[in-house]
Amino acid sequence: MKKFIPALAIASLTLGCAATQEPSQAPKTSTKVNNVIMIVADGMGPAFTSAYRYYADDPITINVEQTVFDRHLVGMSSTYPDHVSGRVTDSAAGATALATGEKTYNGAISVDGEKKHIETVLQRAKKHGKKTGVVVTSQVNHATPAAYITHNESRRNYNEIADSYIDNDIQFDVLLGGGWQYFIREDRNLVTEFKNAGFEYIDSFQQLTQTNTDNKLLGLFADVGLPPAIDNSGGKLLDMTKTALKHLENPQGFFMLIEASQVDWAAHSNDINSAMAEMHDLAKTLTFLEQYVAKHPDTQVVLTADHSTGGLTLAAKGEYRWSPELLRKMKSSTYAAAEKLLTMEVNQANIAELLANTEISKDDVAALAKAKQNAERKLKTYEALSTEQQKEQRKPNVHFALYKALNKIIDNKTNTGWTTSGHTAIDVPVFAIGNQSDLLRGLQDNTDIANTVFSLVEK
Numbered sequence: 001m002k003k004f005i006p007a008l009a010i011a012s013l014t015l016g017c018a019a020t021q022e023p024s025q026a027p028k029t030s031t032k033v034n035n036v037i038m039i040v041a042d043g044m045g046p047a048f049t050s051a052y053r054y055y056a057d058d059p060i061t062i063n064v065e066q067t068v069f070d071r072h073l074v075g076m077s078s079t080y081p082d083h084v085s086g087r088v089t090d091s092a093a094g095a096t097a098l099a100t101g102e103k104t105y106n107g108a109i110s111v112d113g114e115k116k117h118i119e120t121v122l123q124r125a126k127k128h129g130k131k132t133g134v135v136v137t138s139q140v141n142h143a144t145p146a147a148y149i150t151h152n153e154s155r156r157n158y159n160e161i162a163d164s165y166i167d168n169d170i171q172f173d174v175l176l177g178g179g180w181q182y183f184i185r186e187d188r189n190l191v192t193e194f195k196n197a198g199f200e201y202i203d204s205f206q207q208l209t210q211t212n213t214d215n216k217l218l219g220l221f222a223d224v225g226l227p228p229a230i231d232n233s234g235g236k237l238l239d240m241t242k243t244a245l246k247h248l249e250n251p252q253g254f255f256m257l258i259e260a261s262q263v264d265w266a267a268h269s270n271d272i273n274s275a276m277a278e279m280h281d282l283a284k285t286l287t288f289l290e291q292y293v294a295k296h297p298d299t300q301v302v303l304t305a306d307h308s309t310g311g312l313t314l315a316a317k318g319e320y321r322w323s324p325e326l327l328r329k330m331k332s333s334t335y336a337a338a339e340k341l342l343t344m345e346v347n348q349a350n351i352a353e354l355l356a357n358t359e360i361s362k363d364d365v366a367a368l369a370k371a372k373q374n375a376e377r378k379l380k381t382y383e384a385l386s387t388e389q390q391k392e393q394r395k396p397n398v399h400f401a402l403y404k405a406l407n408k409i410i411d412n413k414t415n416t417g418w419t420t421s422g423h424t425a426i427d428v429p430v431f432a433i434g435n436q437s438d439l440l441r442g443l444q445d446n447t448d449i450a451n452t453v454f455s456l457v458e459k
């Protein structure tokens, strides 16, 4: 409280003798935005933030507590792509709309229907003398980060996209995420090239706290995407965000893209356990940024999703129940649990142990045992085929079959429903922290969000 008394005194003084007071002596109202942090939660439709509220709820109290998302909700956004791709967007067209303000075809990385490059908010920020950074939990050349940094006619051209990060004038000062296999290749070692271009390179999470913050920074921590948040004890979204901020802070300001990439991946697999863990990772990052904006009022944070994934439903099959209790107790990803089941006997005790000591029925055991046997039998049949025949079909995967069966059991326990393994066209929520948040209020289109961000990075 003490701290505020002088400020109040100055304020009344300013009001009292406005005519003689120099403007510089007036209390700072900080309407100017110097830094913009754009967060894309890939696949996070409205059901995910609702689910997270129940998941994060304190079970001791009767009320369902607000989450950090609830505190900053400002509106909704439509997500549809260019009409040539119908009404359901993929991450490439979604990210292009958010990054450039233009709708394009699914698969496009910040190019229009004629494959012409469209300038992105990150590139514009760089032009205006700001530092720029990208922090993701996918590989750094995945659709969303790529759509902010570069241009390509197809998101699938992973090597080309990675090459363009250095070939077409380096657009960023910080890049953190996964992707060794695209950066360290037989034909080219982009890590060496980035080092030669003056970048500090780190490849372990422990190094995140040991970087020289004067340097430009490239951090790659996995072959492809990072480990799922629930299995990752080292470098989560928050750790990477903190390091990136230290490298980006400067008088000219910065633009940073943060992507919670794997909400989408969990939802594609209809995996509610990982979906909630990824949401928790994002919530912790947003809570940190809430405090960051309080300390740095010239920073504006915008958070939205590119689309919703999985058709997540909180209560399935006509039963009025959604029970996240089991999810709160889970200590590993369902994918990792399934891997353990490859070498474990499928019995009640083992499954219960893998699922946070939850009660396992005989039917659950039978379903898992059947999934394992079927997949093993299919694999045997496959292995007996000629190489030519094998090329024509997908190799049966026992691990994946167990993963799917475990997801089903968790869905039954929590009464979670999914309508698709793909995306849906439902609107997504928009959140904002900072003194320009009113610009994002109400129902907007994803292209409107980009236009607002353009106006902010130009100031």
Ligand SMILES: [Zn+2]
Pocket (backbone or CB within 6 Å): 043, 091, 264, 265, 268, 309, 423
């Ligand atoms: Zn997706």
